Amino acid sequence: MEYTVQKLALLAGVSTRTLRYYDTIGILKPAKMNSSGYRIYGQAEVDRLQQILFYKELGFNLVKIKEIITSPAFNAVIALKEHREQLLSKRSQIDQLIHNVEKTIASNEGRMKMTNQEKFEGFKQKLIRDNEKKYGNEIREKYGDDIVDQSNQKFLDMTKEKHDELSKLTEELNTTLEAAYKTGDPSSDIAQKTADLHKQWLMYYWKEYNEEAHSGLADMYVDDDRFTAYYDKNQPGTAKFLRDAIHIYTGKKQ
Amino acid sequence: MEYTVQKLALLAGVSTRTLRYYDTIGILKPAKMNSSGYRIYGQAEVDRLQQILFYKELGFNLVKIKEIITSPAFNAVIALKEHREQLLSKRSQIDQLIHNVEKTIASNEGRMKMTNQEKFEGFKQKLIRDNEKKYGNEIREKYGDDIVDQSNQKFLDMTKEKHDELSKLTEELNTTLEAAYKTGDPSSDIAQKTADLHKQWLMYYWKEYNEEAHSGLADMYVDDDRFTAYYDKNQPGTAKFLRDAIHIYTGKKQ
DNA sequence: TTACACCTTTACGCAACGTGAAGGTCAATG
DNA sequence: CATTGACCTTCACGTTGCGTAAAGGTGTAA
Incomplete structure (x- = not known):
């Protein structure tokens, strides 16, 4: 035929x-x-x-x-198993997407106050958040995946209430830091209060807290220009001050 | 900035x-x-x-x-919901794929006798199977999805044992048909036995049996040249004979 | 002025075809 | 015998979201 x-x-x-x-x-x-x-x-x-x-x-x-089909039959089984793995990971990716989409629907629908506009407004906060995430990746490499994994996920899972809490906490951190800076002493009560607020603030982005990672992040605040620029925007030296306070708080320095 | x-x-x-x-x-x-x-x-x-x-x-x-992002916020929720639907259907597609891949792995691995070569060898059987499927689609349109749905799926789900059963059944069908044809009487016992074997054989491809569909398929055996050619390959007239036997078996004709 | 890092546009490549376009081939028909 | 209509052929562009040169202009520091 x-x-x-x-x-x-x-x-x-x-x-x-x-x-x-x-x-x-x-x-x-x-x-x-x-x-x-x-x-x-x-x-x-x-x-x-x-x-x-x-x-x-x-x-x-x-x-x-x-x-x-061009090579011997034994390749078929191997290929099939590889393929199954790929399919499985693809499925879990899609599961993630579905989860996130549903969260977004909930936050868009249930509480209309948290519109997209609000959610994404405020460049400075985003800059910081992005930098946190970026450093998160570096920290991830240094200290393993678990510490920082899914900061993004945590953010998406945040409800309006959590989001408001975070906003308030961010403000409190900023004002407290400003006041603490004026004392000039990173070991002062208010400076240590600031470090503690910073830790709490961080916990909105990190799944697990770890003193070494916290202290490492503080170093990066001074090493990265954009971080420094953000913290120093009102008073130069604030980034360094915060770093020192955190070092003391985490027990890294005397 | x-x-x-x-x-x-x-x-x-x-x-x-x-x-x-x-x-x-x-x-x-x-x-x-x-x-x-x-x-x-x-x-x-x-x-x-x-x-x-x-x-x-x-x-x-x-x-x-x-x-x-260019149109008002309310579109976002709609888009999100649509998107969720798409993701869900995509996931179930992938689930299907995973299921099929696993079946294939099992049939390739557990029983090495059923290699790809074997599985796909024998053009005539495949031609017939393809035609079954093709007609399955036509029947699906006529009698609804349920009757023929997932013949493919059923084939994939077939274990080695089932596959062997099917091979034996196919052979039995062929020899019985040949013998029955010699009687020249589609209502003879052996011809009716043939029709019954054909029904059994069909059940490997169809999810549900239905006399009308069976009888319709018999008509198509005579109408489609490829079918006719297959059944008539040894003795011309076999396709017609089988059709008549099935018509009697299903009660369509006296 | 030389180097070097930055910027620009243009354009091919990727997967698996769908969809014309422009033009030969084959069988039947008037 | 010519025409028709259904087949066949080879280009070649469009799809999605960029990666990756290539060829060339710009900014600035040494």
Whole structure:
């Protein structure tokens, strides 16, 4: 039995374009060409196409399929297991997305006060948050995933109430820091109060608290210009002051 | 605060290419261009970018994001709900894939006798199966989805044992049909036995049995050349004979 | 002025085809 | 025998969200 493109396409339920494409990428070449240059497929090609379609239904891409069907059968099992892993991780990604979308729906719907506008307004807070996250990544590398993982997730999971709490806490931290700075003494009660507020504030972004990480972050406040610029915006030296206070608070320095 | 492409890219954790792309597709235009044609972004653009990235993390494509952030907030909730539906259906698709992949792994691994080669070899059987499926689709349109749904699925779910049963049944069907044909009488015992075997054989592909569908399929055996060719390959007239036997069996004809 | 880091536009590449366009081929028909 | 209509062929652009050169202008510090 011999088939032209359309015959085979009809038989297999694919388009003729698909068969031509499979020819050009070399995954399914016709058995021969007739005198007019028509593609002629035979039984072997039908079988091969069946295999291709089978693996395609399992979600493999054509490159993988080519590998599988051109090399010995043992590769198939390996490929299948790899593929299963990929599918599983893809599914958990989607689960995450669904979770986040639902959270967003809830926060958009239930409490309309927290509009998108509000949620994203205030550049400075965002700058800081982004930097926290950025340093979170560095800390993650140093101290392992668990400490910082899913700060983003925590933020998304935040309800309006939590969000308001955070806003208040941020303000309190700022005013307390300003007052503490005026004492000039990082070991003063108010400076230590500031460090404690900073810890609490941090806990909105980090899943677990860890003194070493906290102290490390404080170092980075001085090392990174954008951090420094933010904390020093009213009074230069504030970043350093906060760092010292945190060092004392975490027991890193005398 | 003003940002060039790279500054903003660094801040937001995206590439400069991305920002330029967002400019060309009009989802994020810079606030202005300086005298040399450099893109300059301001605070509003940073905010907008944050929104874009937020929705991107939720898995929206850029067209949808553009719709959401350029039109009033109420669209956002609708879009989110639609998006959730899409994600849910995507997840169940993936669940299907995982299920199928696992079945395939099991059939490849547990019982090595059923290799891919075997599984897909034998063009005639496949041709018939494909035709069954094809007609399945037609029957589906006529009698509703339930009757034929997931014949493919059923095939995938088949274990080695089932597969062997099916092979044996197919052979029995063929030999019985041949013998029955020689009697020349579609109402003969052996012809009716054949019809019954055919029903059993069909049940490997259909979820539910239905006399009308069975009888309809028999008609198609005569109407479709490929079917006819298959059944008539040894003795011409076999397709017709089988059809008549099935008609009697299903009570369609005296 | 030289180096170097930054900026610009243009454009190909990726996956798996869909969708024309422009033009030959084959069988049946008037 | 010419025409029709259904087939076949090879380009080649469009899809999504950028990555990755390439070729060339700009800013600034040494």
